[in-house]
Amino acid sequence: xxxxxxxxxxxxxxxxxxxxxxxxxxxxxxxxxxxxxxxxxxxxxxxxxxxxxxxxxxxxxxxxxxxxxxxxxxxxxxxxxxxxxxxxxxxxxxxxxxxxxxxxxxxxxxxxxxxxxxxxxxxxxxxxxxxxxxxxxxxxxxxxxxxxxxxxxxxxxxxxxxxxxxxxxxxxxxxxxxxxxxxxxxxxxxx
Amino acid sequence: xxxxxxxxxxxxxxxxxxxxxxxxxxxxxxxxxxxxxxxxxxxxxxxxxxxxxxxxxxxxxxxxxxxxxxxxxxxxxxxxxxxxxxxxxxxxxxxxxxxxxxxxxxxxxxxxxxxxxxxxxxxxxxxxxxxxxxxxxxxxxxxxxxxxxxxxxxxxxxxxxxxxxxxxxxxxxxxxxxxxxxxxxxxxxxxxxxxxxxxxxxxxxxxxxxxxxxxxxxxxxxxxxxxxxxxxxxxxxxxxxxxxxxxxxxxxxxxxxxxxxxxxxxxxxxxxxxxxxxxxxxxxxxxxxxxxxxxxxxxxxxxxxxxxxxxxxxxxxxxxxxxxxxxxxxxxxxxxxxxxxxxxxxxxxxxxxxxxxxxxxxxxxxxxxxxxxxxxxxxxxxxxxxxxxxxxxxxxxxxxxxxx
Numbered sequence: 214x215x216x217x218x219x220x221x222x223x224x225x226x227x228x229x230x231x232x233x234x235x236x237x238x239x240x241x242x243x244x245x246x247x248x249x250x251x252x253x254x255x256x257x258x259x260x261x262x263x264x265x266x267x268x269x270x271x272x273x274x275x276x277x278x279x280x281x282x283x284x285x286x287x288x289x290x291x292x293x294x295x296x297x298x299x300x301x302x303x304x305x306x307x308x309x310x311x312x313x314x315x316x317x318x319x320x321x322x323x324x325x326x327x328x329x330x331x332x333x334x335x336x337x338x339x340x341x342x343x344x345x346x347x348x349x350x351x352x353x354x355x356x357x358x359x360x361x362x363x364x365x366x367x368x369x370x371x372x373x374x375x376x377x378x379x380x381x382x383x384x385x386x387x388x389x390x391x392x393x394x395x396x397x398x399x400x401x402x403x404x
Numbered sequence: 405x406x407x408x409x410x411x412x413x414x415x416x417x418x419x420x421x422x423x424x425x426x427x428x429x430x431x432x433x434x435x436x437x438x439x440x441x442x443x444x445x446x447x448x449x450x451x452x453x454x455x456x457x458x459x460x461x462x463x464x465x466x467x468x469x470x471x472x473x474x475x476x477x478x479x480x481x482x483x484x485x486x487x488x489x490x491x492x493x494x495x496x497x498x499x500x501x502x503x504x505x506x507x508x509x510x511x512x513x514x515x516x517x518x519x520x521x522x523x524x525x526x527x528x529x530x531x532x533x534x535x536x537x538x539x540x541x542x543x544x545x546x547x548x549x550x551x552x553x554x555x556x557x558x559x560x561x562x563x564x565x566x567x568x569x570x571x572x573x574x575x576x577x578x579x580x581x582x583x584x585x586x587x588x589x590x591x592x593x594x595x596x597x598x599x600x601x602x603x604x605x606x607x608x609x610x611x612x613x614x615x616x617x618x619x620x621x622x623x624x625x626x627x628x629x630x631x632x633x634x635x636x637x638x639x640x641x642x643x644x645x646x647x648x649x650x651x652x653x654x655x656x657x658x659x660x661x662x663x664x665x666x667x668x669x670x671x672x673x674x675x676x677x678x679x680x681x682x683x684x685x686x687x688x689x690x691x692x693x694x695x696x697x698x699x700x701x702x703x704x705x706x707x708x709x710x711x712x713x714x715x716x717x718x719x720x721x722x723x724x725x726x727x728x729x730x731x732x733x734x735x736x737x738x739x740x741x742x743x744x745x746x747x748x749x750x751x752x753x754x755x756x757x758x759x760x761x762x763x764x765x766x767x768x769x770x771x772x773x774x775x776x777x778x779x780x781x782x783x784x785x786x787x788x789x790x791x792x793x794x795x796x797x798x799x800x801x802x803x804x805x806x807x808x
Contacts, residue, residue, distance in 0.1 A: 231458050279503070296481070
């Protein structure tokens with residue numbers, strides 16, 4: 214069992230302030246270096262944060278800081294963020310519009326992808342338009358290579374998963390399903 | 405009712421889902437009938453980074469005349485179960501954050517410390533005579549003398565382990581309560597929504613911390629995440645979550661009562677019979693509810709009763725003495741939501757329980773998604789007679805006090 218030794222106070226009661234998009238924007242300079250202008254990623258391997266549900270962004274930052282989700286770039290970025298920082302960043306990126314994705318899905322993925330999202334219960338949690346809700350991410354218009362990588366990690370039970378739902382859901386997917394899903398989702402409109 | 409949580413697809417999990425395509429549905433969907441396939445009902449996840457109390461409509465909370473409810477501490481990720489140290493430290497657990505937090509009252513300002521990290525669903529927490537007992541997914545440990553060394557906690561000693569030999573997919577988190585007999589009482593939940601539990605599952609167990617000896621107290625209990633002992637009779641009372649996907653109005657979640665003097669193991673019916681009188685459509689076909697012990701009280705359908713605590717303080721009016729308070733965390737598996745409040749159970753001269761609201765107002769819109777802005781989880785009677793309760797959705801502890 215890992216234990217923390219001396220730990221500074223996380224928060225004093227009443228000391229924090231409400232999640233603030235403007236404060237989040239001011240704190241986002243480092244984020245947009247990789248996640249793109251206003252959190253609209255230009256890199257297929259790096260997720261877009263714009264128009265993602267605020268609770269989802271804060272939850273993932275929390276998972277990185279707590280060491281539950283690990284990534285060579287993100288773990289150090291999140292290590293020194295306070296809960297208030299995370300809530301501000303989340304409020305900011307959630308408030309930004311995402312443009313139509315540059316990614317073009319293969320025509321044959323349209324029907325096959327839609328079918329897979331129903332058959333595998335994607336729409337139940339991620340919403341009918343796959344735009345996410347509450348702690349659940351927007352998949353529509355997300356970067357293709359990132360989607361592919363995350364689905365493979367969930368399937369392999371190697372992706373941090375707060376409530377286990379995605380690890381469970383991904384078990385029914387084969388590699389071809391994952392390919393079609395990533396191709397389909399990356400081309401859907403985000404807003 | 406709590407969402408069911410899967411980690412890996414253990415063999416028991418695959419077996420439990422034999423009638424469904426393996427691995428496709430999230431485990432909390434297990435037991436849906438075909439007509440419910442397009443249901444948009446889903447469990448709610450907490451704001452892991454917490455929400456500032458200033459953002460919340462605290463003025464909508466209601467308590468009986470003379471009572472006051474206020475925020476006592478905030479910034480405690482997924483604040484779940486509560487325990488009070490001898491020196492006033494409030495210990496706070498969670499299911500998902502893997503940490504244990506300590507709240508220290510420093511002259512009216514509450515400081516929140518992370519004292520333990522890297523734990524495995526550390527939901528159950530009890531403090532007694534200088535020792536913090538902690539129930540994780542698979543074991544119960546003790547931390548002796550921890551309140552004197554919050555910044556440098558002692559190494560844990562294992563009380564009992566191997567409590568999760570099948571790495572069960574659902575209901576693996578444990579509540580912990582200390583009995584008048586000095587034994588630690590805890591739940592082992594059902595591994596799915598409505599499945600045949602294996603040996604040790606869907607039970608209330610107890611372990612003697614002196615020798616680690618395990619005993620079964622009750623079976624047929626789908627999942628209990630709140631228990632306490634009547635200060636007068638010493639009897640065990642616990643809450644239980646009934647199954648999902650039988651519709652908005654069936655079955656009730658329940659309150660149960662077991663005398664510690666009773667011999668043998670009491671069976672409350674899961675998965676065959678729900679709420680003492682409703683046979684399960686599948687598992688109940690060849691069984692009778694008459695076989696099983698009845699609940700003491702029906703609490704409401706899908707209302708998700710969590711913490712249950714007898715009031716033993718001196719601050720509240722005399723008629724509150726010995727009342728049982730229950731934190732209602734749900735409902736998610738209902739198209740019209742209910743609950744999200746703290747209820748008060750009083751007992752008449754014959755000991756019959758009667759329930760009424762105590763703290764209400766977290767449920768903002770019964771048809772919205774999410775319908776609530778806060779979710780009560782566990783209760784704690786403080787030395788001054790006030791009562792704290794936790795809200796995992798926001799990472800907040802509230803204090804309820806009374807003055808004439």
